[in-house]
Amino acid sequence: MTNQKEPPQLIPPHGGYRDLQSYQMAEIVYDATLVFCNRFINRRSRTHDQMVQAARSGKQNIAEGSMASGTSKKFELKLIGVARASLEELLLDFQDYLRQKGLPLWGKEHPKAKEVRALCYRKDRSYKTYRTYIESSSSEVSANTLICLIHQVNYLLDQQLRALEKEFLKEGGFTERLYRVRSQTRKFKN
Numbered sequence: 071m072t073n074q075k076e077p078p079q080l081i082p083p084h085g086g087y088r089d090l091q092s093y094q095m096a097e098i099v100y101d102a103t104l105v106f107c108n109r110f111i112n113r114r115s116r117t118h119d120q121m122v123q124a125a126r127s128g129k130q131n132i133a134e135g136s137m138a139s140g141t142s143k144k145f146e147l148k149l150i151g152v153a154r155a156s157l158e159e160l161l162l163d164f165q166d167y168l169r170q171k172g173l174p175l176w177g178k179e180h181p182k183a184k185e186v187r188a189l190c191y192r193k194d195r196s197y198k199t200y201r202t203y204i205e206s207s208s209s210e211v212s213a214n215t216l217i218c219l220i221h222q223v224n225y226l227l228d229q230q231l232r233a234l235e236k237e238f239l240k241e242g243g244f245t246e247r248l249y250r251v252r253s254q255t256r257k258f259k260n
Contacts, residue, residue: 087136092226094195096129096153099219101197102204103160106216110167110209121163127156128223147234154227161220164213173210175217182211186218 087093103125111118135149168175176183189199197204203215 087133090132090136090230092153092223092230093129093132093136095190095219095223095226096125096132096157098195098197098200099157099160099216099223100125100129102200102212102216102219105204106209106212109205110212117163121160124156124160124163128153128160131156132227143234143237147231150227150231150234154224154231157220157223157227161217161224164217164220167213168210168217171209173213176214180214183214183218186215187222190222 104122107113107118107121111121131149131153135146135153138149139146165175167173178184186200186203189195192199200215200219204212207215
């Protein structure tokens with residue numbers, strides 16, 4: 071029985087986006103935005119489409135970035151940045167909605183904002199966790215709830231971007247990995 075070391079892997083494990091908190095929260099934001107827009111914004115309006123697409127883009131770009139990470143850390147960084155930008159656009163849409171309707175924007179210390187933010191610590195968190203805030207509440211409560219959720223996703227994405235940047239600076243990208251694996255494989259064969 072030989073105890074030989076295996077050659078290094080060129081394409082590392084990647085994907086797994088469904089386990090990322092940022093993806094899980096972005097999915098909640100997408101589902102909630104769709105319900106909000108269907109309830110409070112004319113379905114034929116450009117605003118309806120843009121808000122739903124911004125929410126979708128946030129979620130989808132996290133998934134796509136995670137899947138691309140095996141062969142391109144640069145592309146992963148770019149897509150997570152796009153997700154972050156899409157959710158920032160959505161945040162502004164909800165803030166605009168409140169402003170244009172003359173409704174208050176909750177501050178961080180608002181009791182309802184604290185209540186919504188506290189729900190993110192639940193292990194079984196899903197759209198259902200926030201359903202009553204989105205489906206059975208006024209547009210003020212629904213929009214402010216979504217603003218709280220978007221802030222949470224944006225915070226997670228900012229953390230994710232910092233971690234990806236640190237990893238990229240330490241490990242390099244695919245080209246560097248390709249060179250390292252080729253060099254190590256040659257050593258392994260000799």
